[in-house]
Structures are given as structure tokens and as C-alpha cells.
Amino acid sequence: MTHTGIPHLISDVRGGHRLTGPEALLLMNAQGRDILRVATAADEMREQRVGNVVTYVRNQNLHVTNICKNLCGFCGFGRNAGDEGVYCCDKVAIQAQARLAYERNVTEICLLSGVHPAFTLDTFVDLLHWIHEAAPGVHIHAFSPDEVAHVAEKNGCSTRDVLLLLQAEGLGTLQGTAAEILVDSVREVICPRKVRTADWVRIIKESHGIGLRSTATIMYGSYEAAKDQIEHLNILREIQNETHGFTELVTLPYVHTNTPLYQQGIARPGPTGREDILMIAVSRLFLDNIDSIQVAWGKVGLKMTQLALLAGANDLAGTMFTDDVTGDAGASGSDYLDPKDMERIVSDLGRTLKQRTTLYEIV
Numbered sequence: 001m002t003h004t005g006i007p008h009l010i011s012d013v014r015g016g017h018r019l020t021g022p023e024a025l026l027l028m029n030a031q032g033r034d035i036l037r038v039a040t041a042a043d044e045m046r047e048q049r050v051g052n053v054v055t056y057v058r059n060q061n062l063h064v065t066n067i068c069k070n071l072c073g074f075c076g077f078g079r080n081a082g083d084e085g086v087y088c089c090d091k092v093a094i095q096a097q098a099r100l101a102y103e104r105n106v107t108e109i110c111l112l113s114g115v116h117p118a119f120t121l122d123t124f125v126d127l128l129h130w131i132h133e134a135a136p137g138v139h140i141h142a143f144s145p146d147e148v149a150h151v152a153e154k155n156g157c158s159t160r161d162v163l164l165l166l167q168a169e170g171l172g173t174l175q176g177t178a179a180e181i182l183v184d185s186v187r188e189v190i191c192p193r194k195v196r197t198a199d200w201v202r203i204i205k206e207s208h209g210i211g212l213r214s215t216a217t218i219m220y221g222s223y224e225a226a227k228d229q230i231e232h233l234n235i236l237r238e239i240q241n242e243t244h245g246f247t248e249l250v251t252l253p254y255v256h257t258n259t260p261l262y263q264q265g266i267a268r269p270g271p272t273g274r275e276d277i278l279m280i281a282v283s284r285l286f287l288d289n290i291d292s293i294q295v296a297w298g299k300v301g302l303k304m305t306q307l308a309l310l311a312g313a314n315d316l317a318g319t320m321f322t323d324d325v326t327g328d329a330g331a332s333g334s335d336y337l338d339p340k341d342m343e344r345i346v347s348d349l350g351r352t353l354k355q356r357t358t359l360y361e362i363v
């Protein structure tokens with residue numbers, strides 16, 4: 001099939017054509033009115049796939065430590081052990097955060113943490129036990145493939161064994177973070193100490209293979225080019241073809257202000273509004289096997305969140321209650337979003353807001 005431009009390509013997609021990588025790249029580079037054409041096609045696709053319901057999860061982030069072995073250039077949160085302002089929570093502090101989450105009626109606790117060089121598999125199992133004790137019945141969404149690889153190495157066991165043990169000890173879903181951009185030449189620059197692409201893919205497939213589902217994520221707008229974004233989305237689509245283990249795509253725009261990569265002039269100052277809209281829209285059109293496309297209100301702001309809901313997004317992520325990772329990188333207003341404020345932007349579009357669980361059951 002040959003295409004003579006974005007309008008023709010969109011009409012083929014409406015007719016059921018599955019986008020190829022080069023075609024998705026053409027859409028990702030859209031300019032002018034074509035941006036709105038791509039967004040409209042994605043909005044129609046959203047309606048066909050998931051209807052007019054917009055979902056969110058009542059969740060809370062739980063910060064374990066900001067000490068991190070990786071010190072990724074795009075991050076303003078991770079620190080060396082000797083740096084000012086470092087912390088590492090003990091059992092009492094972890095359980096206090098978990099109890100608070102429980103009292104707030106969350107259905108999910110999400111661990112946000114640096115990859116502490118001294119953490120082992122035992123640390124992770126302790127964390128799961130402490131949280132379950134303080135917040136019984138709450139789903140724990142935690143640990144990235146990079147953290148799984150780290151403790152596997154520390155304990156001298158396989159990553160699959162780590163995943164099996166974490167699952168047995170109460171991990172609900174694995175975080176599909178540490179993906180950033182799954183192109184090694186980009187990873188060398190933005191996160192050289194994290195697992196390489198092949199290892200990330202292997203660990204995610206192992207996780208899905210044992211029935212431990214995960215999110216898929218993309219961190220865009222730092223150093224990568226549009227073709228890298230598409231290569232990344234293509235890797236996610238191929239994994240999903242094989243495993244069907246991803247629950248959603250979480251789109252994470254780079255928050256640049258306090259990060260070394262930006263301060264050194266290596267990364268651009270985050271994505272533009274055009275890029276935010278096209279990331280949502282192209283993800284919706286290209287990832288025809290992932291139902292939920294999530295917009296990160298804490299990173300793009302409420303008004304852009306509403307526009308993203310018109311460009312293919314159907315999920316508002318969580319209420320959060322604290323997000324030091326985004327805040328330390330220089331964003332404001334990223335801590336908590338009241339479902340009433342979600343309701344306002346959703347009903348304003350003529351759509352319906354519903355609370356969901358981590359695994360997309362309506363509450």
C-alpha cells in the first residue's frame with residue numbers, strides 16, 4: 001500500500017489498516033492541521049475501543065528511598081548516598097505511609113523509589129510484607145525490570161526466580177518503568193546504568209509469562225528523536241502481541257528543569273504541546289493491542305490533560321497523593337488530584353468518569 005500523505009493514511013487506518021513503523025513516524029511528525037486530523041482519528045479509535053468512560057485509580061505513591069545507583073541524567077530525584085537531603089525509610093516510616101494510604105481508601109499503593117545499591121531480594125520481600133500488614137487488601141504495584149535485575153544480581157539468582165518470589169509474596173503488578181526509550185543508543189545517554197533494551201524486554205516477558213502483568217511506559221521529550229519513540233512503541237506492540245500482559249500505556253513527558261541532562265544542554269526542555277498530543281494520538285492508533293492510553297496529569301497539567309482526552313487518551317492514572325519524583329524534577333501541582341477535579345474536566349467533554357482498580361475492573 002502506498003500513501004500520499006497523512007489524510008490518506010488516516011483514511012486507511014479508519015478502514016482497518018494496521019500502521020507500520022514508518023507510517024507511525026509520519027504521523028508523529030505531523031504539523032499544522034494534520035495534528036488535529038491525527039488527534040481526531042485517535043479519538044474515534046478510542047471511542048470504538050473503550051467507549052466514553054474515562055477511568056482513574058485511587059492510589060498513593062509510597063517513597064522508599066531517593067538513594068539510587070543509577071543517577072540517570074533525566075532524573076532530579078535520585079541521589080548518591082552521601083548527598084544532602086537523602087533518606088531511606090525504615091519499617092516504621094513505610095508502614096506509616098501505607099497506613100495513611102489505607103485510611104484514604106486507596107485500592108493501589110505504588111512504590112516510587114531509587115534503586116538503592118544495598119537493596120536485595122530480602123528488602124523487596126520485607127517491603128511487600130510491611131505494606132500488606134499496614135494496608136491489608138491493597139494492590140501493590142512495584143519494582144521495575146531494572147530493580148528486578150539489580151536484586152537478581154545481588155542474590156545470584158535468575159530474574160524469573162525473583163519475579164516468582166515477589167509474586168508469591170504479594171506483588172500485584174510489576175511496574176513497566178525503567179523503559180524510558182527502548183533504544184540502546186538513547187539509553188547510553190539518558191540512563192547508561194539501567195538495564196539494556198534486550199534485558200528490559202526479557203524481564204517483562206518473564207513477568208507476563210508467570211501471570212504477573214505490568215504497565216508499559218514511555219518517557220519522551222528528552223534526548224530521543226521521533227524515530228526512537230516509534231521504535232520504542234513498536235517493541236511494546238510486539239511484546240503485547242505475544243503476551244497480552246500490559247494493562248495500559250503510561251505516557252510520561254520529560255520534566256526537565258532540575259535534571260542534569262537539561263542543565264548540561266544535552267536534552268531539550270521537555271516535549272511541546274504538539275508532541276504531547278501526538279504521543280497520545282499516535283500511541284492510540286499504533287498500539288491497537290493496548291486498550292488503555294493514560295495521560296499523566298501531574299506532568300502535563302490539567303488543561304493539557306483534557307486535550308489529551310480528545311486525542312485518544314481514556315485514563316487519568318491515579319489520585320497519587322505525593323509524587324516527589326516529578327516534583328524534584330521541577331514540576332508543580334503534581335502531588336494530588338481530587339476525583340472532583342477529574343470529574344470537572346471529564347464531564348466538560350461529555351464523557352463519564354469511573355473509578356477502576358489497577359487491573360481495570362470498575363469499582
Ligand code: SF4
Binds near residue numbers: 070
Ligand atoms: S529515574 Fe529512577 S533509576 Fe534513574 S536516577 Fe531517578 S530514581 Fe534512580
